[in-house]
Amino acid sequence: MNTLRDIAIVGVGYSGFSPHTRGLSFKELMFEAARRAYDDAGVDPRKDVGSFISCTEDLWEGNSIADEYMPDQVGAALRPMCTVTADGIQGLAMAFMQIETGLVDTVSVEAHSKLSDVLNRDDVLRFAFDPVFARGASRSPYFLAGLEMNRYLYESRNEREACAAVVVKNRGNALLNPRASYGERMSASKVLRSKTIAHPLKKQEVSQPTDGCVVLVLSSKASRRPRAPVWIEGIGWSSGTPWIQDADFAQAHYTRLSVEMACRMAGVDEPKVDLYELDDTFSYKELQHMEAVGLCARGEAGKMIQQGRTARDADLPVNPSGGSLGVGHLVEATGLHKVLEACLQLRGEAGRMQVNGAKKALAQSWRGLPTSSGAAVILGVR
Amino acid sequence: MGAGMTLFRRRLLETGKELSFEAARQALESANLSAKDVRSVVMGTAPEAFDGVHMKGEYLLDGAGGANKPYTRVYVGGGTGVFVPIAAWWHVASGLFDTCLAVSEEKMSPVHPHPQYAFNGIFDYALERPLGVNLVWIFALEMRRYMHKYGITEEEIAQVAVKNKANALDHPCAQLGARITVDDVMKSEPMVWPVKRLDISPPSDGAAAVVLASEEAAKKITKDPVWIDGVGWSIDSTYWTDRELAYPQYLESAAKMAYRMAGIRNARKEVDVVEAYDPFDYKELHHLEGLQLARKGEAARLTTQGVTQRNGEMPVNPSGGLLGVGNPIAAAGTMKVCEIFWQLRGEAGRRQVKRDARTGVAQAWGDLMQFSSVLVARSG
Numbered sequence: 069m070n071t072l073r074d075i076a077i078v079g080v081g082y083s084g085f086s087p088h089t090r091g092l093s094f095k096e097l098m099f100e101a102a103r104r105a106y107d108d109a110g111v112d113p114r115k116d117v118g119s120f121i122s123c124t125e126d127l128w129e130g131n132s133i134a135d136e137y138m139p140d141q142v143g144a145a146l147r148p149m150c151t152v153t154a155d156g157i158q159g160l161a162m163a164f165m166q167i168e169t170g171l172v173d174t175v176s177v178e179a180h181s182k183l184s185d186v187l188n189r190d191d192v193l194r195f196a197f198d199p200v201f202a203r204g205a206s207r208s209p210y211f212l213a214g215l216e217m218n219r220y221l222y223e224s225r226n227e228r229e230a231c232a233a234v235v236v237k238n239r240g241n242a243l244l245n246p247r248a249s250y251g252e253r254m255s256a257s258k259v260l261r262s263k264t265i266a267h268p269l270k271k272q273e274v275s276q277p278t279d280g281c282v283v284l285v286l287s288s289k290a291s292r293r294p295r296a297p298v299w300i301e302g303i304g305w306s307s308g309t310p311w312i313q314d315a316d317f318a319q320a321h322y323t324r325l326s327v328e329m330a331c332r333m334a335g336v337d338e339p340k341v342d343l344y345e346l347d348d349t350f351s352y353k354e355l356q357h358m359e360a361v362g363l364c365a366r367g368e369a370g371k372m373i374q375q376g377r378t379a380r381d382a383d384l385p386v387n388p389s390g391g392s393l394g395v396g397h398l399v400e401a402t403g404l405h406k407v408l409e410a411c412l413q414l415r416g417e418a419g420r421m422q423v424n425g426a427k428k429a430l431a432q433s434w435r436g437l438p439t440s441s442g443a444a445v446i447l448g449v450r
Numbered sequence: 451m452g453a454g455m456t457l458f459r460r461r462l463l464e465t466g467k468e469l470s471f472e473a474a475r476q477a478l479e480s481a482n483l484s485a486k487d488v489r490s491v492v493m494g495t496a497p498e499a500f501d502g503v504h505m506k507g508e509y510l511l512d513g514a515g516g517a518n519k520p521y522t523r524v525y526v527g528g529g530t531g532v533f534v535p536i537a538a539w540w541h542v543a544s545g546l547f548d549t550c551l552a553v554s555e556e557k558m559s560p561v562h563p564h565p566q567y568a569f570n571g572i573f574d575y576a577l578e579r580p581l582g583v584n585l586v587w588i589f590a591l592e593m594r595r596y597m598h599k600y601g602i603t604e605e606e607i608a609q610v611a612v613k614n615k616a617n618a619l620d621h622p623c624a625q626l627g628a629r630i631t632v633d634d635v636m637k638s639e640p641m642v643w644p645v646k647r648l649d650i651s652p653p654s655d656g657a658a659a660v661v662l663a664s665e666e667a668a669k670k671i672t673k674d675p676v677w678i679d680g681v682g683w684s685i686d687s688t689y690w691t692d693r694e695l696a697y698p699q700y701l702e703s704a705a706k707m708a709y710r711m712a713g714i715r716n717a718r719k720e721v722d723v724v725e726a727y728d729p730f731d732y733k734e735l736h737h738l739e740g741l742q743l744a745r746k747g748e749a750a751r752l753t754t755q756g757v758t759q760r761n762g763e764m765p766v767n768p769s770g771g772l773l774g775v776g777n778p779i780a781a782a783g784t785m786k787v788c789e790i791f792w793q794l795r796g797e798a799g800r801r802q803v804k805r806d807a808r809t810g811v812a813q814a815w816g817d818l819m820q821f822s823s824v825l826v827a828r829s830g
Binding site for chain 1 (some may be wrong): 495496498499502503504505507510511512516517518519520521523524525526527533537539540541543544545546555568569571572574575583625637647682684685686687688689699700703704709712816817818820821
């Protein structure tokens with residue numbers, strides 16, 4: 069790999085973060101988040117931002133060719149803007165590459181969720197399954213999560229209770245996060261007693277929807293900005309097979325490959341970081357992703373969490389923000405939310421959630437059922 | 451490095467995955483490469499509504515060769531086809547990857563009773579959708595405005611359809627190559643006045659792909675590379691009802707961005723061959739003006755004078771364009787990039803333009819008359 073330009077996240081902005089944002093359209097959510105991000109970065113979007121990226125998907129928007137509706141509210145009219153139909157961290161990667169080419173210096177990346185407008189979320193998810201071979205398998209898309217969880221626990225030999233411990237930790241962490249809607253002090257037995265969604269997955273182990281928007285400003289001209297830049301040390305993304313019949317439920321290969329790519333770029337063998345924001349769309353996914361990012365060996369994730377080693381004040385904090393289980397699931401904005409939380413931690417602006425002395429962080433995302441697509445980014449302050 | 455495409459047809463039996471695979475395979479084979487040489491993949495495909503699959507980039511990914519690779523779908527409506535090679539360009543030009551495969555696919559035929567129904571969903575759900583609008587409806591408004599502003603007649607516009615459908619007779623993948631006259635266009639069934647049936651490109655199934663490599667990798671692959679020297683894209687406001695429709699300002703921004711990068715000062719003099727987006731015949735004229743290849747309102751005259759014929763001074767859509775080859779949305783734009791590649795390599799066979807083509811421009815357009823992507827390529 070050639071020598072790369074140093075690129076940093078120089079501005080962050082967000083809005084919403086509530087299960088219902090009545091009275092606000094998705095455009096208003098985007099406008100508010102974008103304004104905050106541009107103010108934070110000290111840039112004028114009409115002059116200083118060279119390119120705009122929005123991460124979105126038609127069926128979540130309820131509009132075909134949804135990218136039509138994105139430019140005005142982020143300041144992109146008559147400017148280069150495109151949509152990336154992927155999780156926000158992949159959008160971040162596109163922005164990163166655009167700057168690396170030298171074509172532009174500063175790029176705005178946006179992703180949002182307006183799930184409160186979506187009346188049939190499960191049906192939309194079901195529509196992502198192969199129409200011939202998989203969609204007819206069940207009315208509920210979560211059957212696949214149940215299958216995966218069962219197989220993962222069987223092959224990794226992690227204990228069933230460890231999954232419940234993820235929920236207890238993340239929803240507990242969320243109590244201190246002003247953006248979180250699902251903070252709760254709860255017991256593992258309450259998790260395990262909740263309704264079965266798809267055996268063995270319980271209702272409390274499925275992250276619940278929330279509305280919100282995140283905008284990040286990336287720049288190669290970080291030194292001129294008012295805030296401490298959060299440097300992108302490495303970024304990677306990968307997709308596995310779209311055939312659910314062929315997927316390896318025991319391991320998240322897409323995460324492994326994403327992290328390997330990010331590490332290559334960062335020039336390190338493994339991501340030694342002070343905190344992890346990992347995908348926890350379902351409880352077991354956090355364990356699976358801990359193993360895939362190399363935080364521990366296969367089958368060790370359950371023990372780590374049960375020993376409390378991934379708590380916010382322990383040596384390897386995972387999802388100190390509360391993750392998707394505590395904050396809520398934001399569809400394509402889920403990855404950018406993880407990056408937002410990591411940036412606030414590294415800037416020392418995480419308030420009561422602050423992990424002391426955090427200098428490096430890893431944010432990782434998964435695109436959700438039924439995909440094997442994910443991305444990861446290693447962030448650092450100097 | 452290479453280019454490939456499937457047949458464009460109203461209905462193909464192959465699935466979207468299979469079409470993607472076929473185009474990708476051809477593109478790789480034409481460059482003597484195989485799937486293992488591909489370091490990253492970019493996919494392009496327009497609304498989910500066509501395939502009826504949510505996150506259809508994920509669904510198509512193994513067909514496009516994206517499994518276990520960094521794979522991304524980018525999306526800018528009808529402009530996607532030229533934008534996919536642009537996104538592939540930044541994968542390589544960033545220094546992150548040596549090679550990138552750009553694949554575009556569209557399978558419109560599953561939509562019943564007609565693919566046009568999928569387009570009702572592109573309109574604003576509060577302000578426009580209740581009117582029962584479709585694409586032909588708003589483009590009729592734009593065509594009418596363009597005609598009115600510059601005093602252009604339907605007959606002048608019809609010459610574009612005549613030219614492109616005739617050009618397509620020489621394209622082995624073409625869906626609607628035909629020898630027709632201006633009179634045929636004028637007498638064809640009115641869809642939404644002034645748009646008539648022969649003014650419009652057809653709905654199609656198809657896929658197209660190109661392979662990109664870095665300067666260093668390219669040396670090992672071929673002696674005859676085609677370089678991407680300029681890229682540009684721009685989107686205008688969503689509120690199309692507030693804009694002057696007679697001139698595509700967003701395309702001017704995109705074209706100037708691409709020309710600046712390519713060091714082009716006078717596009718009219720420096721560009722040898724053009725693939726301008728022509729889903730409707732008036733759009734070719736509209737786009738030539740936006741591309742700074744004709745003055746405002748003068749593109750029709752260039753067509754009348756034969757300047758844009760394949761053997762003319764500035765050939766436009768020698769492939770046959772969307773009007774002749776077909777319009778599988780995203781794939782149609784990438785087909786234009788394929789054509790520029792073949793023209794600049796002198797591999798376009800009977801479609802080869804007469805003048806020695808060294809600089810080519812491919813352009814696509816999309817969203818609510820709002821977005822354009824422009825790619826400038828030069829022979830080595």
